Amino acid sequence: MRARATSLARTAHRQTTARRIFSTHRAAAAPIRASHAMAMRFIDVGANMMDDMFRGMYRGKRAHDDDTGAVLARARAVGVEKIIVTCGTLEEARSGVDMVRESRMINAGPELYATVGVHPTRAYAFRDDPEGADAHVAKLLRVAEDGARDGAIVAIGECGLDYDRLEFCDAETQREAFARHFELARAVGLPMFLHMRGGGEHVVIDDFVDIFSANTEGLTMCVVHSFDGSLSDAERVLAVAPGRVFIGVNGCSLRSEANIDVIRAIPLDVMVLETDAPWCGIKRTHAGYAHLDLPPEHFPLAVKKDKHVPGETLVRDRNEPAHALAVAQIIAGIKGIDVNVVADVTYRNAQRVFFAQKRIE
C-alpha cells in the first residue's frame, strides 16, 4: 500500500514536470530561417530532451526559464516531424513516457517518442538495484511494455559500451548491462538505440561487436548512434546483421577530417540523422562546419545561456533538434549530393527502423 502511494506520488510529480515543460509548447516559431528547407522533413532519432539544459538548468544552476516549447517550435519550423527522446536510466524512461504522452495532448508537433534503457556510464544501476539486477531488468521491461502498447516507447536504449568514460562505470559492469538489453529488445520486439565509444586508450570495437553478434537472434533493427569510429569500425558493426544495422550521424560524427572521410564512405542507405541534443553540437572549429549552407543568422543567433531569451535566441553550445537540418547539410556537402536527398533517404531509413515494426498488443 505504501509502495503504491509512493509510486503514485512519483507519477504525479513526473506529470507535473511534464505539464510545466509543455506550458511553453505553443511558443511562437523561433528564429531559424528555413526558407530553403521547407520541403524537407526530418526524424531526429536521438535527442536528450530530458536534459536539465532544456529546463534552463546548467550544472544545477538556473540560467533561464524552461524553453522546451520554443525548442520544439524551432524544430518544427525546419521540418523535424519526429523526435526520439533518448532516455538513459529507468527513472528517465518513466519520465520520458510521461513527457511523450503529455506532448500528445498539445499536438503541435514534432511528435515525440522515447527509449528505455540504461546508458553505459550508468550501467551500475543493475548491480546497485536493491532488489537485484534481474529486478532492474523486469522494471525496465514493464516501462517498455507499457510504452510500446501506445507507441510512446519505440526503442530499447540507449545502451552499449563507453570505454572513453570508464571513470563512471567499469568495463565489466558495462558489458553485463549491455547484454541484458538484448533480452528487453527481444521481449518487446523493439529496435535498439546503441552507444559505442572508445577509440583511444581503451578500444571498444572488439567487445562491442562480440556482445552484439552473440545477440542478434530475434532482433529487429538497430542504430549505432553518434558514430565517430573508423570506417573499419563502421563496416564491422554493419556486418553483424546486414540490412538491420544503421549508423546514427550527428555533430560528433563530423568533427575532424578523419570523421568526414568516414561519413563520405558510409552509404546514405544505412544512415539516420540525429542531434544528440543538447550535446554533440556543430562548432565553427569542426571540419564539418565548412559544408554548412545555412542562412548566416542561424548560428550567430546563439547567445550565452544567461543572456538567452526563450523564443528569440538560441543558447550557445546547447545543441537542439532544429540542427538536424545542419547535420543533413554537412552530409550533403561531404557527399556532394542534394540536401533534399539526404533528408529524404535518412527520413525513410528512420521510419523503417523505428516506426514500421510490429507492436505488442
Ligand SMILES: [Zn+2]
Ligand atoms: Zn550516446
